[in-house]
Amino acid sequence: MTRSLRARLFIGLTAIILLAGCVGGVFAYIWAFDEAIEMQDSILIQLGSLLQNGSVKSEQSLRGVDADAQVDVVELGTAPRGSAEERQLWSFQDGLHLASRQGGSMRVLLRTRPDGSRFAVAQRTAIRDEIARNMALRTLLPIAALIPCLLLVTALVIARSLRPMVRLAEDLDARRADDTTPLPLAGTPSELHAFIASMNGLLERMTLMMDQQRRFVADAAHELRTPITALSLQAENLAPVDLPAEARERLAALSEGMRRTKHLLEQLLALARHEAGPCSEAAVVPLDRTVKDLVADLLPDAARKGIDLGFEMIEPVATRGEPVMIAAMIRNLIDNAVRFTPRGGRVDIGVYREGNDAIIQIEDTGPGIPSGDIDRIFEPFFRGSRPSEEGTGLGLSIVKRTVDRLEGSVLLKNISGAEQTGLRATVRLPAADESRV
Template identity: 40%
Template sequence: MSALRSLQARLALCLAGVMLVAAGIAGTVSYRTAFHEVNELQDDQLRQMSALAKRRHLATPYGLQDLDNQVVDVGARIMVQVLHQGAWGDVEGAELPLPLAADLPDGLQTLEVQGQQRRLFLRTLPGGERVAVSQGTAVRDEVAHNAGKTTIVPIAALIPVLALAMIALIRHMLAPVLRLAQELDRRGDDQLAPLDDSDVPSEVLPFTAAINRLLHRVELALAQQRRFVADAAHELRTPLTAISLQAELLAGLNLGEQARPRLQSLQRGILRARHLVAQLLLLARLQGREDAHRDAVAVGLVCQSVLEDLLPLADHKQIVLTANVDMACSVRSDAMDLSAVLRNLIDNAIRYTQPGGQVGIDIAYRGAALHIHVSDNGPGVPEHERELVLSPFYRGAAATGSGSGLGLAIVHNIVQRMAGTVALNASGPGAGGLTVRIALPIPSTESPALPTPDVLHFQ
């Protein structure tokens, strides 16, 4: 069914059918024409033989005595007889005379003689004798059939050649459509530029034009959505800052025992809201930004800075942070983007790991890529949710941390822009723990000169 839905397959089948019908008609006409021409040629041979007898004015009662019929196949022999004094004479080397009627008319005719079809030409000579030149129709038909077959063989040989050439031409003509499909497949979610339809057939232009209009509408809708998220985040940041200041002022007052826990709960909520707003602003900035020029960034220095910032959060939850980072590693990126990747990965691991847990960071070159692994021994993510958690605002059913559901979405967005990959795996037995594995392309051979040690061990 899928093959019949292919325009290329349907064109090939239809053209192949037309070509076979045309070849059949051409072969039939060629065969019949060749068959007729060969028969005409053989009839002319009979006429020429009779004309030869006329020029020689045969008068012998036994016909032509100089025909060497012994070396010729019996079916192919040309028999020449002369009617002399009312009797047909014999031909040398043949079991003759043939029983021919004496009153046969002159000219070409086909007779059945002794159970065999023969083609016969009769001529009356100037002396009154009559000469009959005949040949069996079986051998004549065989020669004609062979001649007809020789005209069909080239046509039959051309059919597969023409079929292959036809398929190649169809593929060549449909190549622009395939190129457009491949271009669309290679595009990312944010690549909504119009398709280049400069070499697209005119029959496909309405389709590509409709796709370009759809891409434009999608781009406008996404731009409006990003503006809404960014504007909402900006509008929320100011009142949240004011509320946070008011909460700090309240914390300095002499509150009762019942008000103090409620104030602390309020401060935690404000902190989560501010974190969410910051993540929304970062996501809006990433989605609305064109790909910028990237330089070689020292991964170790960025990781060291991020670990120093997140160490208080880890200490508060009594989580052990360990890092094994090759300080010679570098990657082509924006320093803020790389910092956002590491910060969100490590921050997520800390937030979703129970107090007293462990978080490990490993960064090194492996093969043809830079690998960043962040592991924890928290509750982990079920296998069926590992693709979903890369989407914005998705939090698994078993999530217990105070995250916003944007961290991994931001990481995924940045890594995609860097032509890298993100994979989630369990770091412990069963589905326990989570390891986020990132692979980024290795930059050019230059590596920044770093005054730091070759390997950073952080614990």
């Protein structure tokens, strides 16, 4: 059984139209058939009246009546005579009767003239029925032509009536995962208002739940940052101490774990700040200077891996936004490129203006992103399908949210060629007037 509301409506209305058309066609056929029979009786009566009054002679009538109707005039005289069929006709009273003549059923009209002579106007019932059927069938042609037109109109009306539901579904599909804006009631059919109200209630409950989750994450990250920082300081204080090799390895593992935990907490706090809304008024941010400062901070990490981190192109360009958020967004992209680029690789950065857009492009020689992960790479806590990958799964989510808030776009594209493989991240932001920095 079909689950489509559109199909069920169309099938139901089609069945009703076909049933109504068939029932109406049967009644129209019967009515038209009876009317055609009565019309032919009227013709016989008119011919009888003309012959009775002497307006038409019987010889003229035999030649003047429509040949397809096969109407015959039988003179019976003033007394019974002739064949048994003619004597039988004489025995009938004036009027319409059914009789047998020449081995077939006939419809006859008996009339008596003023001089006492009688005559019969006869027509074969088979001819009458054939003429009536043809006329009745012609009355069915408009109904037969109307049914396909009604089916087409029904399909169009159903499609148009369900279009608000399709638009509503398209609106929901086009939304971001965190967009809980209530669905509009304006311009929608009243039958959908209860459904939309229920959806808006669900979205409101989801908003409250997401707010509670954000507050919990922010509070937990804030509370954990202090003890983790204290532990990191204690581990740093142990660095000058003369320790056995095994203890030194364990201390290094502990320091690396705390570094990763601290980085996770910073990312969680950054994500909470993004989802809570803008914290300060937007300012003009010089992207070239910001990227230079970030590259200088990450150069030691790149040097330890033997990675060539530098600029392929850098031009003075600025955008408008919150400096801390923009710096965190760019740092995440560069940090990802350095982290996933193998030893001896290269990370090239470009900062330039293209029309009304400020472009930040970061290209590495790493493994790129698996094709199955590219559609989910901006989801929070998604770390990809490679088991060897490290990270919190929040960096690219923060990048996406920051870029969306700045009304820009970010594109990640794998580089696959004979000479180089890797990943190219391109961020487009609305350019601002740098003279106002």
